[in-house]
Amino acid sequence: MKISYNWLKEYISIIESAEEIGKVLTSTGLEVESVEHFETVKGGLKDxxxxxxxxxxxxxxxxxxxxxxxxxxxxxxxxxxxxxxxxxxxxxxxxxxxxxxxxxxxxxxxxxxxxxxxxxxxxxxxxxxxxxxxxxxxxxxxxxxxxxxxxxxxxxxFNIQSDYVIEIGLTPNRVDAASHIGVARDIKASQKRELKLPAVDAFKVDNNNLNISVNIENKEACLRYSGLSMTGLTVKDSPDWLKHKLLAIGISPINNIVDITNFICHELGQPMHAFDATKIEGNKVVVKTLPKGTKFTTLDGKERELQSTDLMICNASKGMCIAGVFGGADSGISNATTSIFLESACFAPDAVRKTSLHHSIKTDSSFRFERGTDPNITVYALKRAALLIKEVAGGGISSDIVDVYPVKVEDRIIRVKDKNVNRLIGKALTRDEATGILERLDIKVIDSKSDEYTVSVPPYRVDVMQEADVIEEILRIYGFNNIELREFAGSDFISSFPAKDINKFRNTLGQQLVANGFYEILTNSLTNAAYQQKHNISFEGEAVEMLNKLSEEQGILRQTMLFTGLEVCAYNINRKQKDLKLFEFGKVYTNRNGKYEETERLAIYMSGNSEAESWQHKLQSLNYHDLAQIVNGILQRSAITNVNLEKIEDPLFDFAVSVNSGKKEIGRIGKVKTTLQRDMGIKQEVFYADLSYASLFDRSNPVISLKEVPKFPEVRRDLSLVIDKNITFDTVETIAHQTTKALLKNVNLFDVYEGDKLQAGKKAYALSFALQDEQKTLTDVEIENVMNNLIKAYETKIGAVIRK
The missing domain is CATH 2.40.50.140 (Nucleic acid-binding proteins)
Incomplete structure (x- = not known):
């Protein structure tokens, strides 16, 4: 909700800047999200x-x-x-x-x-x-x-106006502050200042040339309906003062009549509507519902189908307006309009809310009616609007005020105990302090006893329903920041931490993989014994064989997730779905000397291209490093940090590494054996990771360590090394950290070259080193010493040649 700083000052004395008033409002619970400078012409025509x-x-x-x-x-x-x-x-x-x-x-x-x-x-x-x-x-x-x-x-x-616009993040319960006077009331209460309401003493009926009757048929949905007629009007552009006010809060001026109704809505919080009086057939206004399916065209030109519960403002024969939501196209104000019927009403919030939601219409009017408007302000708003319309459009008031108020909405009577005020606020306030705040909020004290008092809450405070709400009003105006902390902080209870949930952890890892473009698969735990027999593959323990086999293809419980996963890969590739990123949570089974064991595993498969074919980039095949990066992300999410990789021989892989944490193996990753793939009809490379899900879950309690953000800059230096092909990046990184432990923060491999410009069996690594001293800025001499030590270590330990 937007509030004009200049407009606000018309109702209350403000000596503070717009930014300072923003802080005052935030302290009372009206959270100010921004204060922006506004000019009626951008730039203010400066120079x-x-x-x-x-x-x-x-x-x-x-x-x-x-x-x-x-x-x-x-x-x-x-x-x-x-x-x-x-x-x-x-x-x-x-x-x-x-x-x-x-x-x-x-x-x-x-x-x-x-x-x-x-x-x-x-x-x-x-x-x-x-x-x-x-x-x-x-x-x-x-x-x-x-x-x-x-x-x-x-x-x-050109009379360019400058203003500040205060943007308030209005919570649904504070509709009483959805206007400039509503906001001014909070300033009045917190700053102890007088509120200046616009005078309507000049209101008088000029003639009785146009009398329109009002009848409320649905009294549950319409709590009060007030109106009057005006004639001899001239519809034209609004004067500058009115345009400037509306433009400041983001409302586009339309014409002088409509602009006044919008002005009143944002001044008082009372939505209003003006009907072209010549369109009111029979000079009757009837507030009622129409049959379900009735067609009605709104001001935006759209034809809508009404529900049987939609409250309508009708004339003698048809609907003119969806009550509290949107006007009708046939009865709106046009340049030819010379007489109007001005509406000021109070509709039940639930009725407006249902209609607004059903028709997907959100207006300034429905925003306020949905939350609850003040039934006692309709006549005052009507007088204020009529006087302003006479000022900007001429004419006169041509009827008495028609005010239909079937059942008066009374003030709420709430009893407040002193002990509860002090207990909930956390500080002992005097009776005078508490009641003084309430009086400034228009909550009147009507009865007082030694330990309690009774207050009368006006209907426009729809959020103050019980004693705790009254105490909250006292607290927000007294100021949360004025409640001192106790000498010793404490808590009334200590919350227990829930036990780790393996299913939630599985969802977490699954969501991470899906976010990286993977699809989850679910395969059968039964597999074909011929897969491992044909390729002479053996596992620890024996396979668990089914006693009542349905077929040889499903004769044993799997000892690895790979075979059933490759079946899925082959099925997709044979149907031209060649770019695959798949994962599966499943179990493998083993018979160890008559003892049956089942183990949970996480299997990950990658094959094909890293991205779909596109003009924006060249096709690039997935490789081992793409899979390693995904596995590294899984390990980090599982809080496994002390990871080391070890090259191994495994009959399932052409090449593979074991992923170890300390002495414990977490899993294995590598490229699936080519002969095994081809036997299953797969002609493209498949990369596979087999991880122990239990190991991931056991370590999934991260230890969080905090440290101060370094005050001194990081320095980057690059090196290009020519080394043997069999030397891994892990070895290069380890040597770097062993050589310079204190200053080295990170080692990154940003390019690899293998080609005819190097000797056979050699490759070139381009490395970057991030250096930082957290106590001071590194000097050139210190940086050169670190780099010279690294060069010497690489030359000595792995026979590296430094490329210049």
Whole structure:
């Protein structure tokens, strides 16, 4: 919700800046999200003045340009090259001086500079409407009929207004603050100032030329309905003061009648609606529901089908408005309107909420009615609006106020105990302090006893329903920051931490894999014994054979997840789905000397290209390092950090490494054996990771350590090493950390080269080293010493050649 700082000051004395008022409001519970500077024309026409064209001649080097001299005040004459066809000597014009930044109606802002245009000096720019954001016209420069002195700021000539817009994140319970006066009430209570409500004493009926009756048929949905008629009106643009107020809070002006209803909504929080009185058939307003399926066209031109519960404002024969939500197209205000019926009502929140939700219509009106408006303000709002409409549209009030109020909404009576006030606030307040705050909030004390008192809460405070709510009102105005902390902090209870849940952990890992483009699969635990027999593959323990086999293809319980996963890969590849990222949580089974064991595993499969074919990038096949990166992410999520990799021989893989944490093996990753793939009909490489799910889960309690953010900069240095092909990056990284433990923060491999420019059996690593001292800035000498030590270590330990 947006509040204009200048507008707010009309109702209450404010000596604080907009930013300071923002802090005051936040402290009372109206959280201010931003305070933005606003100008009716962006940039405020700064460095733009009114000038006079003294001379105008044709540009010698351009047919469509003119050379002018312009008096911009203080005796300054500026030569300006102008491209407008309507420029002429003697005109009063709008001139942007060098250094002025223009914000055009369309396009990006630009700054005026002194320049030469086709060889002639130009010191400024004579402006058109759209070039400075005053309008849309670009037919020519602005020519003014005025006698103001040359050099007069354009901002004052065009009455450019400056304001601050306070954006409040209004919570659903505080609809009482959904207006400028509502916000002013909180300032009144917290700052102990007087609230100045607009006077309506001048209201009087001018004649009785147009009397319209009101009948409420649905009294549950319409709590109160007030209205009056006005005639002799002229619909036109609103005056500047009204436009400026609405524009500041993000509302586009429409016409003087509609703008006043919007003004009242944001001034008082009371939504209003104006009907063209000539469209009210029978001079009757009936508040009722219409049959389900009735067609109704709203102001936006859309035809809507009504529910039987939609409350409507009708005339003698048909609907004119969806009550509290949106007006109808046939009864709205137009330029031809000369008489109106002005509505000020209170509708039941649940009725408006259901209708607004069903039709997917959200308006300023429905926003307030859904949460609850003040039934006791309808007549005051009506008088205020009528007086303003007379001011901006002429005419007169042509009927008495019609006010139908079937059942008066009474104040809520709540009993408050002193001991509960002190207990819930956490500080002993005097009775006078507490009741003084309530009185400033319009919550009146109507009875008082030694240990308790009774208060009367006005209906517009829809959120104050019980004693605890009254105490909250006292606290938010007294100030949360004014409640001192106790000497010893404590808590009323200690919450127990839930036990680790293996299913939640599985979901966490699954979500991580899915986020990286993987699909989960579920395969049968039964597999074909021929897979391992044909390739002479053996496992620890014996396979668990089924006693009542349905087929040989499903004759044993699997001892590895690989075979059933490869079946899925083959099935997809044979159907042209060749880019695969798959994972499965499952179990493997073993018979160890008559004891049956089942173990939970996480299997990951990758094959094909890393991304789908596209013009944006070249196809790149997935490789072992892509899989290793995914596994590394799984290990980090499982809080396994002390990881080391060891090359192993495994009959399932062409090459593989075991992933170890200390002396315990977590799993294995590598490229699936080519002969095994081909036997299953797969002709592309498949990379496979087999991880112990139990080991991942056991370690999944991360130890979080914190340290201060370093104050001194990190330094990067690069090295290029030529080394034997069999030397891994893990070895290179380990040597680096062993050589310089204190200053080395990270080692990164950013390029690998293998080709005919190197000797056979060699490869080149391009490495970056991040160096940092957390106590001081590293000197060049210290950095060179570290790098020299690294070079020496690589040359000595792995026979590296440093590429220059």
């Amino acid at each position: 733009i003045v009114i000038g006079e064209v003294l001379t105008c001649a044709k540009h010698p080097n351009a047919d469509k340009l003119s050379l002018t001299t312009v008096d911009v005040g203080n005796g300054k004459i500026h030569p300006i090259v102008c491209g407008a066809a309507n420029v002429a000597a003697g005109q009063k014009v709008v001139v942007a001086l060098p250094g002025a930044t223009l914000y055009p109606s369309k396009g990006e802002p630009f700054t005026i500079k002194s320049a030469k245009i086709r060889g002639e000096v130009s010191e400024g720019m004579i402006c058109a409407e759209d070039e400075i954001g005053l309008g849309e016209s670009h037919a020519g420069i602005i020519v003014l009929q005025t006698n103001v002195p040359n050099g007069t700021p354009a901002s004052s000539f």
